[in-house]
Amino acid sequence: MDLKLDEAGRLSPFRNFSRSEWAGLRADTPQPLQPDEIQRLQGLNDRLSIHEIEDIYLPLSRLLSMYVGSAQKLFRAMQKFLGPEENGKMPYIIGVGGSVAVGKSTTSRVLQALLGRWPNTPKVALVTTDGFLLPNAVLEREGLMGRKGFPESYDLPALLLFLHDIKAGRRPVRGPVYSHFDYDVMPNASVEVDQPDILIVEGLNVLQTGRPPKDGKAIPFVSDFFDFKIYIDADEAILERWYVERFMRLRDSAFRDPKAYFHRYSSLSDEEADATARSIWRSINLVNLRENILPTRQRADLILRKGGDHEVEAVSLRKL
Ligand SMILES: Nc1ncnc2c1ncn2[C@@H]1O[C@H](COP(=O)(O)OP(=O)(O)O)[C@@H](O)[C@H]1O
Numbered sequence: 560m561d562l563k564l565d566e567a568g569r570l571s572p573f574r575n576f577s578r579s580e581w582a583g584l585r586a587d588t589p590q591p592l593q594p595d596e597i598q599r600l601q602g603l604n605d606r607l608s609i610h611e612i613e614d615i616y617l618p619l620s621r622l623l624s625m626y627v628g629s630a631q632k633l634f635r636a637m638q639k640f641l642g643p644e645e646n647g648k649m650p651y652i653i654g655v656g657g658s659v660a661v662g663k664s665t666t667s668r669v670l671q672a673l674l675g676r677w678p679n680t681p682k683v684a685l686v687t688t689d690g691f692l693l694p695n696a697v698l699e700r701e702g703l704m705g706r707k708g709f710p711e712s713y714d715l716p717a718l719l720l721f722l723h724d725i726k727a728g729r730r731p732v733r734g735p736v737y738s739h740f741d742y743d744v745m746p747n748a749s750v751e752v753d754q755p756d757i758l759i760v761e762g763l764n765v766l767q768t769g770r771p772p773k774d775g776k777a778i779p780f781v782s783d784f785f786d787f788k789i790y791i792d793a794d795e796a797i798l799e800r801w802y803v804e805r806f807m808r809l810r811d812s813a814f815r816d817p818k819a820y821f822h823r824y825s826s827l828s829d830e831e832a833d834a835t836a837r838s839i840w841r842s843i844n845l846v847n848l849r850e851n852i853l854p855t856r857q858r859a860d861l862i863l864r865k866g867g868d869h870e871v872e873a874v875s876l877r878k879l
């Protein structure tokens with residue numbers, strides 16, 4: 560652990576842990592998972608190692624369960640103060656941000672499974688922000704098809720309203736769904752969030768602050784609705800490799816279906832597929848990482864820094 564000064568000589572707001580220091584914070588928490596549950600977790604992603612769950616995600620779920628417990632106590636105190644008609648429930652919302660292909664979905668699903676094991680948070684919901692992408696028809700009209708994932712490609716007011724309604728305790732709240740198979744928002748599908756104890760919101764844009772309002776009327780940030788913000792971090796070269804590897808796996812699986820939006824990629828040779836994936840990465844996702852995603856890292860409460868095999872090498876926890 561260190562207490563570093565930043566370039567301006569100020570105390571860093573983060574406390575940094577090596578992997579082994581972080582793993583030690585699991586302390587005396589017993590391994591809460593039964594063998595079949597471990598198997599189920601690994602079923603989420605066959606590349607996920609059990610050491611990763613034990614060393615990184617168990618301490619994190621222990622920390623989060625303490626934070627959620629405190630927030631629930633505070634909420635009960637407020638209800639008591641305001642009187643009997645103030646009933647209801649306020650879900651604890653966790654945001655998970657980071658680059659395309661860094662592992663946001665995998666981490667979120669592991670956290671969902673682990674947090675649901677704690678007695679005070681049995682109901683853990685998970686949503687991804689891609690449902691709030693503008694439909695392809697709109698993106699095409701606005702010349703934004705090459706900007707998917709950039710701030711301007713989302714229906715931000717709809718996302719803010721969705722989070723507002725959930726935080727306000729409304730039930731159930733419905734949101735749109737994105738299909739990677741169709742590469743578009745699904746017109747007739749919706750996801751339902753019904754007063755969970757915890758909601759995990761995963762996406763590229765979750766820690767962004769947006770542009771300052773021109774008319775002086777401040778609108779909230781997505782992250783204003785979050786109780787805890789996680790950023791998953793890795794070097795650009797590693798991210799590019801993971802993106803290309805995932806593209807190759809999709810070429811050999813989902814893209815094979817003639818109905819898949821990217822079916823044309825399934826007939827590419829290895830070299831052509833590699834070049835296509837790198838070109839999409841460099842022209843869209845890397846630019847977005849540099850311009851819009853990486854600058855949000857400092858806003859996180861927790862940064863998980865990954866090495867080349869997806870193992871978390873270091874953890875930074877906000878203390879100021
Ligand atoms: N903890 C992990 N261990 C091993 N592989 C992982 C892990 N997290 C992600 N991956 C792999 O990395 C790729 C990107 O992960 P994914 O969760 O889909 O990222 P994102 O949601 O950020 O785009 C996938 O191929 C996934 O299998």
Ligand SMILES: CC(C)(COP(=O)(O)O)[C@@H](O)C(=O)NCCC(=O)O
Nearest residue numbers: 659687688689707708761762763843
């Ligand atoms: C759908 C995404 C924008 C991610 O959206 P998110 O859930 O993070 O809001 C991204 O995975 C994507 O498809 N980007 C477009 C470029 C590409 O095809 O990789």
